[in-house]
Amino acid sequence: xxxxxxxxxxxTKRFGKKIAVDGVxxxxxxGEVWGFxxxxxxxxxxxxxxxxxxxxxxxxTGTCLGYDVITEADRIKREVGYMTQKFSFWEDLSIRxxxxxxxxxYEIEDRKARVAATLERLGLTARQEQLAGQxxxxxxxxxxxxxxxLHAPKLLLLDEPTAGxxxxxxxxxxEEIHRLSEEGLTVLVSTHxxxxxxxxxxxxxISAGKIVTRGSVADVIRESRLVTFLISGPDVxxxxxxxxxxxxxxxxxxxxxxxxxxxxxxxxxxxxxMPFRNDPDFQIEEAExxxxxxxxxxxxxxxxxxxxxxxxx
Amino acid sequence: MRNGFxxxxxxxxxxxxxxxxxxxRFTFSIMVMVPVxxxxxxxxxxxxDPKALPTAVHVADNGVYARSILAALKNSNYFxxxxxxxxxxxxxxxxxEGDISFLVTIPANFTRDLVRGDSPQLLIExxxxxxxxxxxxLAAVTALGTQALRDDLVGPLASRATKPAxxxxxxxxxxxxxxxxxxIVPGLIGVILTMTMVxxxxxxxxxxxxxxxxxxxxxxxxxxxxxxxxxxxxxxxVGYIQVTLVLLGARFIFDxxxxxxxxxxxxxIGVFIAANLALGFLFSTVAKTQLQAMQMTVFFLLxxxxxxxxxxxFRGMPTWAQWLGEILxxxxxxxxxxxxxxxxxxxxxxxxxIWPLFVFLLVIGTLAMLRYRRxxx
Numbered sequence: 001x002x003x004x005x006x007x008x009x010x011x012t013k014r015f016g017k018k019i020a021v022d023g024v025x026x027x028x029x030x031g032e033v034w035g036f037x038x039x040x041x042x043x044x045x046x047x048x049x050x051x052x053x054x055x056x057x058x059x060x061t062g063t064c065l066g067y068d069v070i071t072e073a074d075r076i077k078r079e080v081g082y083m084t085q086k087f088s089f090w091e092d093l094s095i096r097x098x099x100x101x102x103x104x105x106y107e108i109e110d111r112k113a114r115v116a117a118t119l120e121r122l123g124l125t126a127r128q129e130q131l132a133g134q135x136x137x138x139x140x141x142x143x144x145x146x147x148x149x150l151h152a153p154k155l156l157l158l159d160e161p162t163a164g165x166x167x168x169x170x171x172x173x174x175e176e177i178h179r180l181s182e183e184g185l186t187v188l189v190s191t192h193x194x195x196x197x198x199x200x201x202x203x204x205x206i207s208a209g210k211i212v213t214r215g216s217v218a219d220v221i222r223e224s225r226l227v228t229f230l231i232s233g234p235d236v237x238x239x240x241x242x243x244x245x246x247x248x249x250x251x252x253x254x255x256x257x258x259x260x261x262x263x264x265x266x267x268x269x270x271x272x273x274m275p276f277r278n279d280p281d282f283q284i285e286e287a288e289x290x291x292x293x294x295x296x297x298x299x300x301x302x303x304x305x306x307x308x309x310x311x312x313x
Numbered sequence: 314m315r316n317g318f319x320x321x322x323x324x325x326x327x328x329x330x331x332x333x334x335x336x337x338r339f340t341f342s343i344m345v346m347v348p349v350x351x352x353x354x355x356x357x358x359x360x361x362d363p364k365a366l367p368t369a370v371h372v373a374d375n376g377v378y379a380r381s382i383l384a385a386l387k388n389s390n391y392f393x394x395x396x397x398x399x400x401x402x403x404x405x406x407x408x409x410e411g412d413i414s415f416l417v418t419i420p421a422n423f424t425r426d427l428v429r430g431d432s433p434q435l436l437i438e439x440x441x442x443x444x445x446x447x448x449x450x451l452a453a454v455t456a457l458g459t460q461a462l463r464d465d466l467v468g469p470l471a472s473r474a475t476k477p478a479x480x481x482x483x484x485x486x487x488x489x490x491x492x493x494x495x496x497i498v499p500g501l502i503g504v505i506l507t508m509t510m511v512x513x514x515x516x517x518x519x520x521x522x523x524x525x526x527x528x529x530x531x532x533x534x535x536x537x538x539x540x541x542x543x544x545x546x547x548x549x550x551v552g553y554i555q556v557t558l559v560l561l562g563a564r565f566i567f568d569x570x571x572x573x574x575x576x577x578x579x580x581x582i583g584v585f586i587a588a589n590l591a592l593g594f595l596f597s598t599v600a601k602t603q604l605q606a607m608q609m610t611v612f613f614l615l616x617x618x619x620x621x622x623x624x625x626x627f628r629g630m631p632t633w634a635q636w637l638g639e640i641l642x643x644x645x646x647x648x649x650x651x652x653x654x655x656x657x658x659x660x661x662x663x664x665x666x667i668w669p670l671f672v673f674l675l676v677i678g679t680l681a682m683l684r685y686r687r688x689x690x
Contacts (some may be wrong), residue, residue, distance in 0.1 A: 048444075052532055053532075054528065054531055054532055055690055056690055074534055077532060077533060078534045082532040084525065084528050084529060084532070086528075087525070088524075088527075088529035089526065089528050089529065090526055092525070102533070105533045105534065105535055106533065106534065242400045269503045278554040283333050
């Protein structure tokens with residue numbers, strides 16, 4: 001048994017002429033929770049699908065739980081729990097029927113007991129007869145998690161498991177992930193939520209099929225060499241257009257009521273902000289860049305960030 | 314005009330529909346191909362007045378008139394004399410197996426009796442399982458009585474030509490009253506099974522893809538054969554329920570004779586159902602949506618109705634259409650089901666139409682398994 005749950009190098013996948021994943025290396029030690037981040041279409045789903053044998057890599061080698069990702073997909077499937085991005089259980093089956101089906105496919109011995117225990121663990125017992133199609137987003141996600149844990153996998157691959165789920169359900173979901181992690185499970189979870197990324201032992205950031213950065217949250221922030229100033233005040237929204245395209249400003253974005261102005265060139269940035277320092281209507285303070293600042297920066301490495309109405313979750 | 318009818322808004326919808334139509338190449342090509350192909354296929358292939366039907370003769374008389382009658386049969390264009398039956402039993406066997414549609418027997422002493430003016434009998438036994446197919450040929454035969462020997466009966470025998478010199482006795486075998494339902498109702502088993510079995514399997518797999526559950530299924534440790542059999546077996550049961558209903562209706566509503574072994578029929582139906590399910594599974598590996606699966610089913614169903622001998626006489630079609638028909642499982646199955654129910658065919662009789670079903674099953678099943686992807690590639 002290797003110490004790494006996932007150990008792949010140079011994983012590459014093409015769809016026609018488009019390279020979806022380009023030489024990705026990931027090494028995840030057993031028992032850790034890793035976050036997989038990156039913009040839409042950056043190759044997260046494709047990478048996860050290659051890890052669990054759903055797609056055949058065009059190049060690259062490696063192992064998942066010690067099994068070869070190319071030749072031993074069957075062994076991997078038995079020991080990996082994969083939660084798809086889109087809900088993929090049978091909507092015309094009840095929660096219990098879905099779980100019993102999964103249990104049968106994995107040839108689980110004490111099926112009834114295992115299904116009952118899993119229902120109990122995820123608080124699904126009271127709703128077990130409900131059809132999956134009638135569940136709300138949060139309950140669907142619980143069912144999906146229950147189903148992919150049922151066969152006691154050693155590795156969980158979760159593809160944006162909390163997309164479209166309310167904050168309470170998300171918190172409970174993550175509490176469950178950490179419980180599982182304490183029990184020794186390895187988890188690779190893709191997400192767009194910064195708070196979720198911060199809950200991970202390590203994060204990997206992928207963009208246009210290539211890994212851009214990786215490490216702990218603190219490492220990633222430090223390595224970005226980003227300087228961020230927070231501007232607040234009653235009329236701060238006017239600032240946005242006045243700061244764009246100014247020297248040193250690589251991106252400007254609102255986080256709640258505050259404007260984050262970031263760039264790597266501290267001197268230029270301070271120079272740009274100087275004229276506003278004396279305006280009593282605004283407060284300008286330097287702050288540690290948030291992970292989101294770093295990600296906006298990574299998504300737009302050479303230019304201005306889109307000023308999307310981001311909400312700091 | 315703001316809240317009234319707006320041509321611009323209608324135009325917007327119109328443009329959107331055209332763009333979407335152009336994107337959905339599959340539907341578009343089906344819409345174009347269906348009329349073109351079917352016009353060619355069925356326009357030329359369907360013929361309700363089949364000619365050159367395979368015929369065997371059993372001639373027990375060597376006289377000159379026997380030969381004249383055979384020549385007249387040929388000249389009618391309805392009969393294609395392919396074989397000579399050494400004994401009447403041989404001829405019956407050929408009819409049972411469906412190799413021939415007619416058996417013409419010229420009895421011993423035919424010429425002698427005719428010269429004597431005893432009006433001998435010319436026996437024509439017809440496979441009347443499909444009464445329509447046999448009708449025109451049999452009508453032509455009755456006209457033979459006065460015309461066939463006109464050139465032979467000259468001189469002292471000329472008086473024999475004024476009234477029919479011989480009597481034509483027609484035996485409509487298997488369906489003596491020429492009841493169309495006897496042919497159609499058993500045939501319905503084939504058509505219904507073709508339609509539902511192909512469609513239901515094609516849709517069942519495509520539904521998994523359309524709803525995204527296929528990804529889940531593939532992520533689990535399941536072998537393609539397990540998936541295929543697991544998906545197909547429930548529909549085999551559904552197929553048998555359909556068969557039971559049709560057979561009950563055939564027996565108690567339409568009084569269709571059931572001469573042969575029901576056990577043999579059930580076995581043959583099993584092969585036929587399997588062949589159709591394999592095809593449905595193959596369709597499901599090609600179709601991307603349930604709608605496409607449906608379209609492919611219809612595309613296959615039409616020839617299965619029109620070229621299989623269900624609606625129109627198989628032997629009336631040109632050779633190329635018959636070849637096409639021979640590929641369709643329904644063609645063979647119709648012969649089997651009619652053979653068992655109406656003719657009392659045994660295993661040896663139906664084998665000629667059972668092995669093509671096995672070949673179809675093997676070829677299509679293999680293709681389906683090869684095409685079934687275990688990954689999402």
